[in-house]
Amino acid sequence: MLNHFFTDPIYLSAAQALVAGLMALGMMLIASWSGIHLEKEIIIALLRGLVQVVAVGAVLLYIFKGPAVLGFAILAGMMALAAKTAEKRAKGLPGAFRVGLYGIGIGAGAVILLMTWAGVIDTKLTALIPIGSMIIANSMNSTSLALDRFQGEVRSHVGHIETALALGASPKTAIRPYAQAAVKASLIPRIDSLRSLGIVWIPGVMTGMLLGGSQPVHAAFYQFVVMAMILTVSGLTSLISTLLIAGYIFTPAEQLALSASN
Amino acid sequence: MTQSSISSPKLEARDLTREADGKIIVDHVSMKVYSAEVVAVVGPSGAGKSSLLRLLNRLDEPTAGTVYLEGQDYREMAPRELRRRMGMIMQMPYLFPGSVAENIRFGPQQRSEDISDDDIERLLERVGLPGFSDRTVDRLSGGEAQRVAIARALANDPEVLLLDEPTSALDEDAKAVVETLLEEIIREEGLTCVWVTHDRAQALRMGDRVAVMEAGRLLLIGSPQEVLNA
Numbered sequence: 307m308l309n310h311f312f313t314d315p316i317y318l319s320a321a322q323a324l325v326a327g328l329m330a331l332g333m334m335l336i337a338s339w340s341g342i343h344l345e346k347e348i349i350i351a352l353l354r355g356l357v358q359v360v361a362v363g364a365v366l367l368y369i370f371k372g373p374a375v376l377g378f379a380i381l382a383g384m385m386a387l388a389a390k391t392a393e394k395r396a397k398g399l400p401g402a403f404r405v406g407l408y409g410i411g412i413g414a415g416a417v418i419l420l421m422t423w424a425g426v427i428d429t430k431l432t433a434l435i436p437i438g439s440m441i442i443a444n445s446m447n448s449t450s451l452a453l454d455r456f457q458g459e460v461r462s463h464v465g466h467i468e469t470a471l472a473l474g475a476s477p478k479t480a481i482r483p484y485a486q487a488a489v490k491a492s493l494i495p496r497i498d499s500l501r502s503l504g505i506v507w508i509p510g511v512m513t514g515m516l517l518g519g520s521q522p523v524h525a526a527f528y529q530f531v532v533m534a535m536i537l538t539v540s541g542l543t544s545l546i547s548t549l550l551i552a553g554y555i556f557t558p559a560e561q562l563a564l565s566a567s568n
Numbered sequence: 569m570t571q572s573s574i575s576s577p578k579l580e581a582r583d584l585t586r587e588a589d590g591k592i593i594v595d596h597v598s599m600k601v602y603s604a605e606v607v608a609v610v611g612p613s614g615a616g617k618s619s620l621l622r623l624l625n626r627l628d629e630p631t632a633g634t635v636y637l638e639g640q641d642y643r644e645m646a647p648r649e650l651r652r653r654m655g656m657i658m659q660m661p662y663l664f665p666g667s668v669a670e671n672i673r674f675g676p677q678q679r680s681e682d683i684s685d686d687d688i689e690r691l692l693e694r695v696g697l698p699g700f701s702d703r704t705v706d707r708l709s710g711g712e713a714q715r716v717a718i719a720r721a722l723a724n725d726p727e728v729l730l731l732d733e734p735t736s737a738l739d740e741d742a743k744a745v746v747e748t749l750l751e752e753i754i755r756e757e758g759l760t761c762v763w764v765t766h767d768r769a770q771a772l773r774m775g776d777r778v779a780v781m782e783a784g785r786l787l788l789i790g791s792p793q794e795v796l797n798a
Contacts, residue, residue: 468627469662469717473675473724474652483665559626560647 370431377434385410388446396453401554406449413543414445444536445543452492452544459484464566477556485548492544496537578603578760583633593619595784604758608775616784617764625654655726659733661717663705675724691719711742731763
């Protein structure tokens with residue numbers, strides 16, 4: 307219907323955003339009538355999301371014209387921000403920023419470089435930045451999930467960990483089962499998404515490519531490629547993060563520096 | 569067993585102190601434990617008994633003072649080696665998931681040493697659990713689990729045994745069984761022990777000497793009779 311009123315693609319996009327926003331406000335009103343009052347949060351989130359994403363779109367417009375090296379620099383900046391976010395979610399865990407930075411940097415960095423080298427990710431910034439940022443975002447989520455789960459596991463198994471230490475185990479051995487549980491926990495959502503791929507949902511990349519006019523089979527293959535990259539980066543980053551965090555939760559005299567959860 | 573004033577102590581805490589969050593938990597505790605001697609540490613809850621024990625095998629770091637094991641400052645020793653030589657039995661058994669045998673193998677495995685099935689069976693017989701080797705730990709009663717924890721600590725062949733309220737989480741029957749068992753093992757093996765308990769009667773029964781703690785300080789150390797008369 308909207309394309310009848312707007313021929314300029316910019317106006318059409320803005321009108322589409324307005325309709326989607328109004329729909330969200332409608333949901334807010336229904337929630338409000340049901341006694342769930344999140345009006346302020348929803349309005350702020352909608353406005354903030356819109357401004358942020360349009361600003362990024364505007365910036366990308368200029369960046370896409372730049373050289374590939376600019377793309378890698380932007381991705382590096384994204385990795386640092388991702389590590390900061392992972393640190394916030396792993397509150398109370400010493401060294402979380404560094405561990406997150408190394409985990410995301412090595413995990414996401416390796417996957418992006420390898421896939422770019424293999425020609426799976428195009429070095430054109432229109433491909434490198436969105437795909438790269440998707441890999442980094444997933445890497446960040448896995449790090450957060452893994453570190454959060456790891457912290458929970460360690461705090462609820464202080465007795466077992468200290469028993470292992472008291473029997474002469476190294477810190478690494480003492481926490482191994484909990485690090486493994488954390489890596490598993492961070493991988494399970496990825497494996498589930500891969501399993502239900504195409505049946506329960508058609509994810510973002512494929513949707514975008516289909517909307518952009520790509521062949522469905524081509525879009526489907528590329529979606530699989532993206533999901534496989536996400537699975538790889540999730541496993542790599544959570545493995546690296548849980549491996550590195552051991553260096554921060556033990557003292558040099560091999561004493562556990564985290565207290566039990568209450 | 570009485571200490572000899574001329575023999576050097578097996579274990580010595582010198583001015584051992586731990587301060588955490590601005591609170592003194594263990595306050596300049598000095599004590600000597602002689603070879604094959606059992607020192608029972610008694611005191612009310614929060615007296616710093618368990619904290620003292622954790623300082624002795626360096627699960628916590630002293631903020632002042634140190635510990636000597638056979639005359640060697642434990643800060644000069646690798647923590648893993650120190651902890652192997654000083655076994656610890658905690659209030660809860662904290663068995664690792666898996667079989668009884670896997671738990672007993674854990675300590676020696678850390679030094680890439682294997683312990684034979686016969687040795688495991690001998691340890692299990694010693695703690696009154698013959699034939700338990702293949703059982704999974706979640707099928708054990710509280711008393712059985714604690715006895716497996718004792719066998720697991722003994723598999724490391726420790727010179728000193730630190731016991732942190734080893735019977736306090738058990739029911740009355742299991743408590744008596746585990747206490748008797750520990751007493752037999754300690755006497756037969758000639759183990760040097762520090763046994764923390766809140767149970768004064770147990771301290772007087774088990775200790776060659778009894779140390780009384782309160783508010784992080786060592787108030788008194790002497791023979792059970794001396795403590796009883798104090």
